[in-house]
Structures are given as structure tokens and as C-alpha cells.
Amino acid sequence: MVKVLVTGGSGFIAAHVVDYLQQRGFDTVFTVRSDEKGKRILENHPDAPKERLSYVIVKDVAQDDAFDEAIKSDPPFDYVLHTASPFHFNVQDPVKDFLxxxxxxxxxxxxxxxxxxPTVKRVVVTSSFAAIVNGKQHPKVYxxxxxxxxxxxxxxxxxxxYRASKVNKLITKGSTYEVTTVLIVAPVPQTFAEKAAWDFVEKENPNFDLxxxxxxxxxxxxxxxxNSLDxxxxxxxxxxxxxxxxFKxxxxxxxxxxxxxxxxxxxxxxxxxEVAEAGGKRFLVAAGFFSNKVLVEAVRETHPELESKLPSKDYPDDFPSELYEIDNSQSKKILGMEYRPLKATVADTVKSLQDVGA
Structure with a gap:
């Protein structure tokens, strides 16, 4: 049986990764920072026997030798999916908090x-479009x-x-809309983390590919x-x-x-x-473009009961008249990806939020 280690098992992406691994028959071990989180995940996979799904504790991924014990396993691991990475707004010390x-x-x-x-054949690292994007000068195609x-x-x-963007006023068709929300555009620690991973493989020539x-x-x-709403x-x-x-x-x-x-x-x-040809490659995994206005209209369509909480239909859209393009063909050709449309994503996301009290 193929055995996989997933780091950051309680994370948003990792939780879904664990679900897919279980559905597809992989023996799975995930890392968490506490017994409480580990037990909570196991409780929600009641049909998975211990040899099919278990966890190990890694309290601080930035500590030296943090993963030394987690990676030791009998039977040994075949693959590692490294999803654990910091991502929050409270930037006090860029090096300590993120880098x-x-x-x-x-x-x-x-x-x-x-x-x-030495049995691990491949390591998959969760990076980000942030490691691809050039905020100073967008190319025609990413x-x-x-x-x-x-x-x-x-x-x-x-x-x-975290590249921040703040707009105080949006003026259109003679109307002025006050906007004071600061939005995060793109985190940059993943850039250095991903480069460090590729450098490691090139210099150390390990037993695995990346x-x-x-x-x-x-x-x-x-x-x-x-998750809770907070x-x-x-x-x-x-x-x-x-x-x-x-957003009303x-x-x-x-x-x-x-x-x-x-x-x-x-x-x-x-x-x-699962796909041998994926080794040694980066994959831009993206479905397409959106704007906050488009999100609102998707919610209006998929959940009409929320109409009273939504802004006017004539509220302006800030999607730019000219924007870069993306080429995600490698993910489709090699990984066989078929991306969900935004409306389906919105419908399922809103339902999940409602299920926890939104």
C-alpha cells in the first residue's frame, strides 16, 4: 500500500487533500500542532482504520529538526505533500512571522x-501564485x-x-462610494520558500523529485x-x-x-x-478570473434568500478593462485538471458557511 505524509493537516487545503487521499486508497499520516486537532480530524473519518489514517504532532515547523521524527515511519513513506505554511494578517516581524x-x-x-x-519518491510543495506574479510589471501571460x-x-x-491595496473612494457615473477596507493582494514568503525548495533539490541531489x-x-x-466563521x-x-x-x-x-x-x-x-510526468514541474493551478462584484452577483443568483444583505445590482465593478492572461494548460495536460466554474464554487462555499452559522 502507498503511504503519504501530509504536513499541516488541519489547514484549509490539507483537509481536502486528506479527503482525496482516503477516497483514492492511500495510507495517510498528517501532521498537526496538537492532539486536539488530530483527534478532531480522525473523528470525522470514523470508517478509516488506524493503519489507513493517523497523525503525528509537529508543534513548530520553523524549528530545526521539526520534521525529523514525523518522517520516520514503519512502513516507510512513499510521498510527502507539504502544505504547512504561515498565512495571516498580523505582521509584526516579517522574518519571524512569515519568512x-x-x-x-x-x-x-x-x-x-x-x-x-530514502523511500520517498516525490515531494509536492504547496506554493502560491504569489511566487509567480510580478506586481511591478505584469507580463501579457502568466x-x-x-x-x-x-x-x-x-x-x-x-x-x-503581504502586498496591500487600499482604496478610499470609488467614483463612477457621478456617484461616490466610500471604501475603507484594506485588502491583501499577494503574500511573498512563498516565493522564497519555493526557490529554497528548488535550490535544495538542485544542490543536494536527494532521493526524491519535486x-x-x-x-x-x-x-x-x-x-x-x-473551522468557525472567525x-x-x-x-x-x-x-x-x-x-x-x-458588502451591503x-x-x-x-x-x-x-x-x-x-x-x-x-x-x-x-x-x-499519481502522475509520473509531473515530477520536476511547477503547476499554475487556477480556474479563472473574478471580481468582488462578480462574487456578489454569484451569491445573489445561488442564494436569493441573502438578497437583503447584498448591495445594489448597479454597484460598479472594479474589474480592469485590460488585464494579464494566464496559461494553466500544463495543469490540464499533465495533471488532467478540469476546473470548477466560479458559480459552483460560490454555491458550495456559501452553503458551508451557512452550515457553521453564517
Whole structure:
């Protein structure tokens, strides 16, 4: 039986990855920071025997040797899916809060695998479109050959660690809409973490090859047993805000125009270990474009009972008249991805939020 280690098992993407691995017959071990989270996940897979699904505790992925014990297994692991990475708004120290956990967490597990798990054939790392995007000068088309040009010096500025965008007024057709929400456009720690992973493989020549998955904003149904309305992934927070009526008076600027469904991202991780040809490649895993206005209208269509919490239909859309294109053909050709449309993602996401009290 094929055995897989998934890091960051209680994360938004990882929870769906675990579901797919179980559905497809993989023996799965996931890492969590506490027994409480591990037991909660196991309780929601009641039919999975211990040898098919279990967990190990890794309290701090940025610590030296954090994964050394987790990677030791009998029977040994065949694959590792590394999804654990920091992502939150409270930037106090860019190095301590984001760069160290992202970089050391990634290089740390690669070192542990090389030292203690010679049976591992492939490591799949969750990166981000943030490692692809060039906020200074967009190319005509983004693909896997593109890299974020951010420098370490630029990353030392907390404002750059998560590129922020703030719009105070949106004026259109003689009307003025006040907008004071600050939106996060793109985190940059994944750029350094992903580069560190590719550098490690090139210099260390380990027993495994590497795949990276690079999604943009990730929407999709939350995992109810792991999430509350106050503790959901950053991308889905804007969906929660729509459902709660926080966009009723003003739709905030979109900031980032690309989306993908979490279930597609999770499946891409699993397909990356199932398809031999995926080795050594990056994958831009993205479904298409959206705006916050488009999200609102999708909610209006899929959940008409929320009409009273939504802004006027004539509220302006901030989608730019000219924008870059994306080439996600490699993910379709090699991984066989078929992306969910936005409306389906919105319908399922809103339902999952309602299930936990939205």
C-alpha cells in the first residue's frame, strides 16, 4: 500500500487533500500542532482504520529538526505533500512571522526526508501564485516560467510581506462610494520558500523529485469540524463578509483577480503523486478570473434568500478593462485538471458557511 505524509493537516487545503487521499486508497499520516486537532480530524473519518489514517504532532515547523521524527515511519513513506505554511494578517516581524516558518519549514522537511526517508519518491510543495506574479510589471501571460521578482530587502518591509491595496473612494457615473477596507493582494514568503525548495533539490541531489502547486486565491467549502466563521482561510473571508452583509453598503476593491476551488487544488496535489510526468514541474493551478462584484452577483443568483444583505445590482465593478492572461494548460495536460466554474464554487462555499452559522 502507498503511504503519504501530509504536513499541516488541519489547514484549509490539507483537509481536502486528506479527503482525496482516503477516497483514492492511500495510507495517510498528517501532521498537526496538537492532539486536539488530530483527534478532531480522525473523528470525522470514523470508517478509516488506524493503519489507513493517523497523525503525528509537529508543534513548530520553523524549528530545526521539526520534521525529523514525523518522517520516520514503519512502513516507510512513499510521498510527502507539504502544505504547512504561515498565512495571516498580523505582521509584526516579517522574518519571524512569515519568512522563517515558510522557508525553514520547507527546507527542514526536505532535509529530514533526505536523512531519514530514502523511500520517498516525490515531494509536492504547496506554493502560491504569489511566487509567480510580478506586481511591478505584469507580463501579457502568466505561466509556470514566471517568478515573483521580490527581493529579500523588499520583503523586510511588512507592507511588502503581504502586498496591500487600499482604496478610499470609488467614483463612477457621478456617484461616490466610500471604501475603507484594506485588502491583501499577494503574500511573498512563498516565493522564497519555493526557490529554497528548488535550490535544495538542485544542490543536494536527494532521493526524491519535486513538484510545486501554485494556486491564487483559494475559495471553496470550509471543513466544518475545523473551522468557525472567525477562523477560516483568508480567501474565504471575503465570501463570509458578503454572506454577513459587510458588502451591503460598499463592495471593497478586489485586489487579486484569480481564483481556484480548494477541491481542485487538493486534487492537483494528489494527481501530482499519481502522475509520473509531473515530477520536476511547477503547476499554475487556477480556474479563472473574478471580481468582488462578480462574487456578489454569484451569491445573489445561488442564494436569493441573502438578497437583503447584498448591495445594489448597479454597484460598479472594479474589474480592469485590460488585464494579464494566464496559461494553466500544463495543469490540464499533465495533471488532467478540469476546473470548477466560479458559480459552483460560490454555491458550495456559501452553503458551508451557512452550515457553521453564517
Amino acid at each position: 522563517d516558518p515558510a522557508i525553514k519549514g520547507t527546507t527542514g522537511i526536505l532535509k529530514a526526508i533526505k536523512a531519514y526517508a 505561466n509556470e516560467e514566471c517568478w515573483n521578482p521580490v527581493t529579500w530587502e523588499e520583503a523586510m518591509d511588512p507592507a511588502n510581506t 513538484v510545486t502547486i501554485n494556486p491564487p486565491l483559494v475559495f471553496g467549502p470550509i471543513v466544518s469540524y475545523l 477562523a477560516i482561510n483568508t480567501s474565504n473571508q471575503r465570501m463570509r463578509n458578503i454572506v454577513q452583509g459587510q 453598503d460598499a463592495i471593497p476593491p478586489t485586489g487579486m483577480w484569480l481564483f481556484v476551488d480548494v477541491r481542485d487544488v487538493a486534487l492537483a496535489h494528489v494527481r501530482a503523486i
